Amino acid sequence: MRNKRLITLLGSVCLIVVLAALPFMAACPAPDDGAAPDDGAAPEVIEWRFQAAVAPAGSFNYKLVEEWADLVWESTNHQLKINWYPAGSLVPDEDTFTAICSNAIQGHYSLAAYYTGIIPEGDMISEQPGGPLDWYWFQKLWYVWGWEELWEPLVNAEGAKTLCMFFDPSAAPIRSTIPIRHLSDFEGLKLRSGGGFARFAGDYLGAKLVDLVGAELYTAAQMGTIDAFDYATGTLDFDWGFHEVAPYIIMPPGCGINRCDIVCNLEAFNALPKDVQAALVDTSRAYSPVFTWKLGEQDRIATQRMIDEFNNEIIFIPADEWVQYQEYAQEFRVKEAERVSPTLVKMFEIYEEHLPDALIPCAD
Numbered sequence: 001m002r003n004k005r006l007i008t009l010l011g012s013v014c015l016i017v018v019l020a021a022l023p024f025m026a027a028c029p030a031p032d033d034g035a036a037p038d039d040g041a042a043p044e045v046i047e048w049r050f051q052a053a054v055a056p057a058g059s060f061n062y063k064l065v066e067e068w069a070d071l072v073w074e075s076t077n078h079q080l081k082i083n084w085y086p087a088g089s090l091v092p093d094e095d096t097f098t099a100i101c102s103n104a105i106q107g108h109y110s111l112a113a114y115y116t117g118i119i120p121e122g123d124m125i126s127e128q129p130g131g132p133l134d135w136y137w138f139q140k141l142w143y144v145w146g147w148e149e150l151w152e153p154l155v156n157a158e159g160a161k162t163l164c165m166f167f168d169p170s171a172a173p174i175r176s177t178i179p180i181r182h183l184s185d186f187e188g189l190k191l192r193s194g195g196g197f198a199r200f201a202g203d204y205l206g207a208k209l210v211d212l213v214g215a216e217l218y219t220a221a222q223m224g225t226i227d228a229f230d231y232a233t234g235t236l237d238f239d240w241g242f243h244e245v246a247p248y249i250i251m252p253p254g255c256g257i258n259r260c261d262i263v264c265n266l267e268a269f270n271a272l273p274k275d276v277q278a279a280l281v282d283t284s285r286a287y288s289p290v291f292t293w294k295l296g297e298q299d300r301i302a303t304q305r306m307i308d309e310f311n312n313e314i315i316f317i318p319a320d321e322w323v324q325y326q327e328y329a330q331e332f333r334v335k336e337a338e339r340v341s342p343t344l345v346k347m348f349e350i351y352e353e354h355l356p357d358a359l360i361p362c363a364d
Helices: 002-025 060-075 093-101 122-126 135-143 147-156 195-205 214-223 235-240 266-270 274-308 319-340 344-353
Strands: 048-050 080-085 107-111 160-167 174-176 190-192 228-230 248-251 260-265 313-316
Touching: 048 060, 048 093, 048 260, 060 080, 060 235, 060 274, 080 274, 093 107, 093 160, 093 260, 107 344, 122 195, 122 319, 122 344, 135 147, 135 160, 135 274, 135 344, 147 160, 147 344, 160 266, 160 274, 190 195, 195 248, 195 319, 214 228, 214 235, 235 274, 260 266
Parallel strands: 048 080, 048 107, 190 228, 248 313
Antiparallel strands: 107 260, 160 260, 174 228, 174 248
């Protein structure tokens, strides 16, 4: 019954995303009536190299960012060609942001937790313990309630620019090689996680943290280097084969909806012709909800396959323990914000003001 409830939840999230996407889809860039007259010369082709730091080649997520690049190619009148490279192929995944800032590569598809050594606020905006489960609320945090205006200057100051954000339509669950049925089971657990949730799990739940990138998780779980981990949602978990080595899916997720982004080098962006800049930005914004909708539907399918074909089990933490978890999470968010910066304090003041009813629910 609980497995069916999770699949129903994923389906409901997909419907919300479809409805949210409609106004964005209508915003795709129109032809520029003010473009310069055609003098017969073909426009110069500008080529950029982007690394998909969280997606292997051939994965569903990788195909989605390739689709975005195709749309950019068309909307820029074949002037900007973005070439994608899979996880780890150009630089280590945890170094993609640094490589962007130095223009060694021009962009990536990743998440802010991978570059918190440069922007400390990234930990808590990527994976907040006890955060909102519904993509709708996370979108409002960024685009309506002011998180984007607080975050983007931090990115710009390092020489980078956010082109678009993709919100995972369902929060990333903890996958485990052993059953986790109570919060006390985290004590001494060898856990790989990222963002704020990793420190929370260590400080409040007693987990032993192991630092690994996504490409290392399958082997680490198989060899017993880790007992459990969180990484992505159903689609990417399935593409990595995690259902084969970690058959237990722990719910509710330890952290709320995650946010990935496509970021580019700021100087390279500013060097683009103005019409190409506008087409790139508009296409990226319009594609964000489309990405989320497509990924949400694929998440539902992948999760159902893991249950039906591979006997994965969904385990729900008891409701009374989850109430305690949420109290710990709120305390942790306040402490972390005060430790990191006034900007993060402001971001979480907005968070607490608007999201009291949107946090991860208890299982009933």
